[in-house]
Amino acid sequence: MKKEFSTNDHIHPDSRKDTHNQSSQENGTWNDHQLEQLFGEALGDTPTADETRKAWQTFIRRHRIRHQSIRRIMILGIAAAVIALALVFQPLLQPEQQEVEVFTSLEVPEEITFREEGKRIIVSTPPATITSVQLSDGSKVLLSANSRLEYQKEFTDTIRSVKLSGEARFEVAKDASRPFIVCTEQLQTRVLGTVFDVKAYPRYSPDVILYQGRVNVSHTKRNQSKEMHPGEQISLDKQGKLQLKRVDTEKRKGWAENKFSFDNTDLRQVMQEIGSWYNISIVFRSRPLLDERIYFHINRQLPVNAVLDVLNDLKIAQFTMKEGKIIVETPQDKKR
Template identity: 40%
Template sequence: MDTKDRPVTDEELLDLLEGMSERDGELWQQVKEKGLTDDCLHLRLLAAASRIGQEEPDVEVLLAAFHAGQSRKRRLRLRRWGLSLVGVAAAVLLLFLWMLPGGNGAGTGKEPLLVFASDSAALRSPVLQTEKAPGVQASADDGTDRPAVWVAKGPHELDYHTPANLSAYAKDLPERHSLTVPRGQTFKLILSDGTEVYLNADSRLVYPSRFTGKERSVFLDGEAYFRVAKDAGHPFIVRTQTLQTRVLGTEFNVSGYEGSDTEVTLVEGSVEVSDADRQRTVRIKPGEQASLQTDGGFAVQKVDVSQYIHWREGYFYYDNVTLLDIMKELGRWYNVSVVFCNAEAMESRLHFVADRRQDLQHALTLLNRMNKFTITQKADGRVYVE
């Protein structure tokens, strides 16, 4: 019988596991090219069980599941590729070894993986900076006789639209302002044109004290919800590091935290989303989200906009969202490091609602009630998902 048609025995798989080099670049490239991701996941479970010393019956169950998952269609494809089953198994096992402790990958389901880091130097209160007075705390009094260009309506709200007694300074050039919101807090701004901006935690908005010229332009680092005042003659533009959103008057959410995809979600009206150089542009409709891809194009999908409305009302709201994304948001809000000891739990999709005004333990208790995983904050202050 042709060795290409002979199934690989368990003993041969174990021999390959013992004898393969972890640095075999050629086999690793074959794995990537042949799309053997599903096989790798099964073998990853098998080897993880073997390395941590689980009992033999558990390993055999996992191995049997791996063999059962090999369909006839997959075997025929492997033959057409001209690779023996032994060669393919070697390639898959190489990838698996690469992902184990001591290799270069993200780790097994039991290897701790830090997905969000706390910041000991994080701000404790919002900070407003201007060109003339950098680093000044958000306040309506700048220590001079000149009237402020905003009215403080509370510790987390500034209004530039209805400042008092500014007629004497109407011809002055607008100041460049930058408002930074710390983790665990939100902030509301009313810009000089009446546009309302709700800044999420760990975000910064750069904007003029009043708009001049043909465009109303602001820069965002982080996440904000915009309710734009209508002005057909002066488009409103939100710029981030990677894209810009152009509107006349509408409601939308922009999320562009460092290390994450930049996403624009439309609640009402219509917006035009472009890359930073305006080489590619897409229009989205209410209920749609546009995100910039690595190839420079845009992906557009239908989403539940409730998530982007409820955060500014004081709630975590997630519908069919991965546990990884949820835990990153909890880490950012509560400024706590998050570690996954069970990497496979990252892709679990959940519906989850919690009050952001409650403490961290409240959110963790609700997550643990799902009985899908165990999430605890340990003595080192980190949150662990097991």
């Protein structure tokens, strides 16, 4: 049985209302009477007020559900994008977390070896070892740990030449007629008679320090050379060019006396020296620590763990041995 609308609810066929309805439709807005008529037509009969209200509530509920679904999808998409960007830019935002290996362990013998190959002799040293070599012209070489020296059993009448990988101190006998040349992968040092250090471990920037006399250092692959005087050091800069500077040679003599001796030295250099002496890879897990400067003096003949204990007492960084490597990272109390 059909229920009648009350006077207030019924839609009257008034021409002014029709005109208003048409105007409302054109403007894209609907009043309650129009919605009732719309739902009535859809149901095939004129609905009651209660039916209209229920139909309208169903319409609103579905509309909200659709918008909520769209909003959830958008939120999930934005969250995924934020996570992706965080993963991409995390190394840039936290560069100190990137690992930097400042020394890589080398393939070296377990004891000092002397090997003859034709007219040449090759001397190799194990970790934490220094050995003396006397050449046929009277020159003396103090060969450091994890190093290799190649030289002729008898020098020629025109030149005295040796090859070095690693670190050594040379006390060259004077002979004006026969220059003495130390060849490394990147540098060549030419002298007549003097005392100097050459450090040239594989994959690391080489340097030469002069204690006595005068030497000329040249680049093996570039047309560059510089003359050195006592108290000077030559190394390669980041562009591979020869760089000459004054240094305190007393601070650099320590290795020949079985000492680690560093005064206001950056931690990168300190750990490279420790790594090259013990032949242990050194990995930094905090870039800012590379430039920390320390004062550090200790006997080289101590076990590496004892050296790390002393370094840890400085409270500058945390030094631990993990999987055959020395790890340098920010102390736990400073990470918080």
